[in-house]
Structures are given as structure tokens and as C-alpha cells.
Amino acid sequence: MATERDYGELLTLTFSTPMPYEWSIGKYGSLFFHEIRESQRFTGIRCPQCGKVYVPPRRLCAPCFKELDELIILPNLGSIMAFSVVNYPFPDPATGEQRPIPYTYGCIKIEGSDNIFNHVIDETNVEKIAVGMKVAAVFKGKEEMQGNIQDIRHFRILG
């Protein structure tokens, strides 16, 4: 096992394999991914008490501590609330491989929702991105979809 750093006489021990997990997505989350695969559209959920719409849909409105069940279909459009072009390399915890950089992490408010959906934006030139810009979701081809967040390829800037 090679070590990354040279400490002279002092040794280090390197492990690099990620641990395996199989996480449950839950009822509403599963439905969100099914709907993307079947109809390429977003699903949100509305709180009957405060009226807030959450996307992806979740079971609970925390401020009201109210269980939710009113699903609503949302457009595949949103606006950039905030963004960040990421320039530093780091290994992906799922694979141990380095992720390609740069890429743009975006906080996107999907039209008709009240919280922020996090994804990537297909633009890495800081000059060409601004808070408030409209974006549209770009999906993978149906046959490529795996029922995870990467079924949404990225968001594209509409201007």
C-alpha cells in the first residue's frame, strides 16, 4: 500500500474502499423518481396548514409538524436562487474516484414550490450565470434512467 505523504520514519495506513449501503428512498421520494421516468416532470407536495409546497415531496412540514399527502405536479422550470462554480478536486465518496471539475452547484427554486431544489447547472462561466436566471431541467433518456437524482442530467439556463 503506497502512502500519499512522506513522513520519514513515521508510517501511515491507507484505506480507500467505500463502504456499501442500500438506502431506502421512501414513498414520496420513490414516486418523485417514477414520475420523472414516466412523464419527465417534477412532483411536489403541499402542506394543508401553511400552504408551503416542497420539492422533492416529503412526508412532513417541519414548522407545522404536519403530515403531508397532497401531491402536485410542478413544471420543469425554475430560477437560480444562488450558485457556486466549484473549482477544487475531491474524491466522490460513492466511488472513491475524483469528480470532474469545474461544475456549477445550483440552488434552484422550482416554479410553484417554496423550498430550494439542489442540482447542477450546465454552465461553468461565472460571467454567464446570475441569481434570478430562469432554468429548465434536462433529463436523461428514459432508458438510461436509474431512479436516482442523476436521472435529471442538469439544469439549462434559459436566459
Place this chain on the structure above:
Amino acid sequence: MARRVAIVGTGQTDHRSHRPDVNGREMIYEAVKRALDDCQLSIHDIDAIIIGNMDHFESINYVDTWSVEGSGAVMKPIMKVTTGGTTGASVAIAAYYHVASGFFDKVLAIGWEKNSESDTTAAIITCSDPVWDRAFYSGAIPSLATEASAYMKQYGATQEDAARVAVRDRTNALSNPHAHLRKPITIEDVMASPMLAYPIKLLDVCPRTDGAAAVVFAADGVAQKIAPKPAWIRACAARHTYSWFGDVDYNAGLLSLQRASKEAYQRAGIREPADEIDVAELYLPYSYAGLKWIEDLGFCGPGEGPGFIRDGHTDMGGKIPVNPSGGVISTNCIGATALLRVAEAAMQVMGKAGQRQVPDVEVALATGFGGCFWSDVLILGKARP
């Protein structure tokens, strides 16, 4: 009835980027030894221990039981408290309740991290939800960049304003022999440092540090016998408001800090924080927080942060010196970071802060930040509450 509780001793390692000369347990021991020496106790005097860090940074499961040779918990009660970046403050608050409850008279709080033992960003990424956020989340910096850009847009703060905070903390670190980064920097240096994620540059953010902190808490009646001038816990409060990054409203300020500090001020009877608090050790992981979060703490009004900093109010000798220790921008051993804030605040109250001492400290504030924009707040004082 809850008992009164005071801090009677503190200890910390000499923080470095890599400590290949010690394993985790050995590094923990260094801080524990110094804390015990500081209050002239032996490990046999300690009734219980609380320890915290973040598991995936060293990949140790059950750190409470793994650590006993370093923490001194052989044949003693020990438990692990962990809440992300707030861990160190959460450990301190747990130590407070260990004593306040009446179960234990003298307890030891420990926070530690050997950030060099893993890729910090790869480890922190796993704090994001595996289903929804992890594929694209790239660690703390982009969320903070998001907060910073929202603040700049809202109030017209500039990158230079933020740089001033980094320069303040790094300058203070020159007086702290334990600090990790002890090299002077200028606003120009910050501005010229590489852009990590707009508007955050390399010198705007905290380093990754190997280090540990330990703090001894004792009950009323016991504390005064150990330390002639203990630092009393006047109040503590925590808010871990959000579970989802998508719920954080960056334009509303740091809600958790607003709420936790409000509760703590109320408990401690503080109405005008900037006037009544003599020194603050704040968990500011990046420079922009130094502008914005002092507003959330009520040191100044919304949007007034940059002016408050520019006017020197938070400098040594100012109205309310912030981070005499050099803060998180100079030293960040994550699980220890917030406990270092508490330790440094206690040292200020006890008059033991050496070259970085603020004169005549009656009341000190310490905060922790972490998780999903969470905050922990402690207020310490010289007067027995």
C-alpha cells in the same frame, strides 16, 4: 433544581495540519493532560467524560470506547455526543448538563479531529442526503458561497469587507501559540488568493487541522476550590433548525443563531449584547460569516456588519473583540473547533488568555456552527449566576 456549573480548566494541543507523530488517542491525551494540569487535577478526580468528533473523518466507529486510553475513561462513565461542526459546543453543553443534573461533580469535555486522516471534503460530502443531495454536493464551501452571494446582493457587501475579517482573525492568531496558521496576511493577499467557489477564496476559509481540546467543568462548591476564578456557565442554547439544505433561507440570516442567541441572552439577562459582552469567540468558518452572523447575534443591525468591522469594533481593543484566538480561520480541527471557542472564552473570563487576553472580561460568548446551518451558543461569566 439545576446546579450552577463552572469551567475550571482548559487544555489544547498545538494545532497543525498533520500530526503523523501521534495517533488519534495520543493526540487526545495531549489535550486532556494539559486541561488537567491547568486546574491541577488528576484523571482520578474526574467523574465522567464526554467526547465528540465526526466519525467519517477518521473512520472510527464508537469513538467513546475506542478513545479511553487517551481520554482517561478507563473505569469511568463516557459518552459520545456528535452534531457536526457544532460538536464541540454540543459536547460542552452536555458537560454542563452532566454537572447541572447533579449526577457528576467534575467532568471532562473533549473534542478532537485528525482531519489529515481522510479527505475532509469527501467525508463532509457524506453529510448530505444520499438520495437527494450527495451526487452534486461538494462540501461546506458551496453552501457558504451561496449564503455569501445572497448577503452581498442584499446589502452590497464587498469581497474586501470579508477579507477584512480574515485579516483580523489571522492577525489575532499571531498572539496564540496554539494556532495552526500563524503567518500574517493582508487584504491584498486574500483578494489575490485562488477562487474556490465564488465569492470565496482560499484565504477566506478555514484550514484543515489536526488537534484536540479538553475542558473541565465542575459543580458549584467544587469549582471554587479547584479554580479561584472559574468561568461560570450563564446560559446555553442550541438550534439545529434544518434537516434539508433546500429549506435554508439565505436571505433571512442565520435563523438558528438568531434563535439560539436570543434564548441564551434571555437566560443570561443580556439586553444589549455588544455592550454587555466583553469578548466573543465565534465559530466563523469563513470570512463572510464574520460580517453577517454578528448581525444575527445582535451586535449590530442587519446590513451593518461590514461597517461594524471596518470601524474596528471587533478588533482587539475594540468594543467587542471577536476571536482573540485567531478563530476558525486560523485553526479548524472540526470536532474540537467549537469546544476551542468555549475554552478560549473561559480562558478570557479566567484571565488566563496570555498575550491574547482582553482586559477585564466579565462576560464572554462562544458559538458553534455546523450541520445544516445549525448553531449552539454558550455565555460564560465571571460572576456566579
Place this chain on the structure above:
Amino acid sequence: MDNIAIVGVAQTKYERRKKDKTYYDLVFEMTKGVLEDSGLTLEDIDNVITVSNDFLDGRTISSMAVGEAAGAGDKNISTVEGDGTFGAFYGAMRVLGGFNTTLVVAHSKGSEGDVKHITNGMFDPIFQRLLGLEAISASALQANAYMDRYGVREESFARVSVKNHANAKNNPYAHLPMELTIEDVMASQKMADPIKLLDCSPVSDGAAAIIIANEAHARKAKTKPVWIKGIAHCAEEYFLGDRDLTNPKSLRDAAKRAYAMAGIADPLKSLDVVELYDAFSYMEPLWLEGLGLCNPGDGPKLLDDGITTMSGALPVNPSGGVLSSHALLVAGLARIIEAVLQLRGEAENRQVEGAKTGLAHGINGPCGQSHCVWILGTEK
């Protein structure tokens, strides 16, 4: 110590794989459930302790997933990483330290990760982890040492498995209710000598919650309060080679202090029911020795003499214990909950008649390196 009580309990059914539920779902359901049980509302709760483990959840800051599901959005909150008995202990400290009510909630989905990897993570990466030690193999060392020291036979351990799995048939929440014979256990697959498959607890998914309240707030709850009489925890050395695995001295220390707090001089006489953390069958007799209920080496005799059976003088694990349902972290909280149900007289088919004083027990770390002991009572 001021009077504080457990005024609400909730637990899920324990099962192999709760595929339809996330941690968030489980914690929300338990929070709702424990409020219903107590008759309190979320407004009555002034602070929350969550219990989770980053390795188990595959998530750094695992508590982040569940805070709002526990109703803690605008409340004081903290997180204990370790067995639920430890989390609940911190919850009790907070009530004695100034809060009125603590909601404690623990969750665990062992089905989502690889428990061998996760328990291998308990062992020192430098000296032990590469050797492949994990919970089963380490416990096998302890079981062997125990047999060797006192001449205990594997059949004595098998008898514990038979008793506890049979008790589980009376527990609607149990994962593995089973009618077994000693021969079944002895003939089950060898895992790591002398531990066989039916000597091992299962890996279960589950969650549980309790509410701890001060005396004034205990009166607001609709349940019969179960008073906390004593709690203590203690850890011993880490490396297995530094320990006498046949002498659970940290358990002895914790038990001694918990008994003293509760004013118990003769535990065998004072206790009416015990729920302990039997992750493996050998642990039950060994922990009974540590709890001072018999002399060292006499643990197996307690069962041979029928004392720890449902009809005996001191029934141990009427619920079926951890051998029958093992959701990591949750399991200790479940021991507390089972003791509470016994003392409320609501344990239904598994009820020990007239139980007034109960003991609940949890462990952390390899081979019971750290123990937490709770004494609960029907009287203040």
C-alpha cells in the same frame, strides 16, 4: 435527585428490512407515537435528544436526517451517538438540569449497510481492523474465555436462546419469535466457535422513543409515570487483550452506582424484572454476573434453576431480549421501554405480575466495553 419519570414510550415492530421507510419516516412515526402514548403535545416538549450512528446510517452528521422529524425545528436539541440507554441518560440529565421534558428518539436500519463492515469499524484501524475482527468474531473470543474460565457448556448458552426466543412469542414487536430446542440451537450453523447462528441476535430495522419529564410535567401526561430511581454508566479498557473478558468490571461499577442511587442493597431481592442487552446468548449470564445477581461463574445457574424464566423469581428479558430483536442503538432504548411497560402493568402477554422495580441495560463498544444501567420504579 429530584423525581423524574418516563411518561411516554413508543417502538416499531422490529423486522429484517423496512424497505418502504426512511430513517426520517421511522423517527417521525415514533415522535408521533410517543406523544400519543403520553397524551402530551409537541408544545409540551422543550428539548429533544436524537440517537444515531454515522456508520450505520452511512452519513456524516446522521442526526441531520431526523431533527425535524423529531419535531425539533425550533427546540433545543442534541445527539448522542451510542446505545439508546446512553442517549436517554443524557435526556434525563437535561430534565434534572433545567428542562421540563425531553423527547428521546433512536432509529436504526441495519438492513441498509453492511453490519460486519460497520462493527469492524469499532476496531482499531492500525492494529486490529485488518485482522477482520467484527462483532461476532470478537464476541466468540469472549464466549470462549467465559466457558474456559468457569467451565460453562455451550448448552447453557443455547438454553438462553431457547428461553428468549420463546418469550418473544409473547411480544408483538419482536423480530424472531421462535419455539426452539437446545438441539436446534446446538445444530445451527457455526458462525465463529463457539457461537452458532441461533446464539446470535438478528440485525433488525426499527426505531423507538420515550419522553422523560420532571414531576410537574409528569402530572400532565395521561400515562402512569414510571420513576427513574438510578442511572449509571461506565467503560473499561479498549483493546480486548487489555481486558479480562470474563469479568465485566465496568458493568459491576455501573450497577453498583445505579443500585446505590436507587437505594437497592440486594438486587436479586429488590428487582422484579430485568431487560438486558443480550446481543449473543452468552451475554445474558455474563451480564447477570456483572449486575451482581449471582457470583462470578454462576450466571448460567440462574437459568438452570429457573430463576430467570417467566415463572421464576426474577424474569430476565420477558420481551425476548436483544436475541429476538436487535435494532442497533434502538435496542437499549427498547429495554427501557419494555421495563416501563412492565411497571405500568401494560406488558400484556409478557407481563410479570406485580412488577414494581425493573432494571434496563445497554452496551457500547466491543464485547460490552461500556455499560449503562437503569433502575426504574413504580414509586417515587
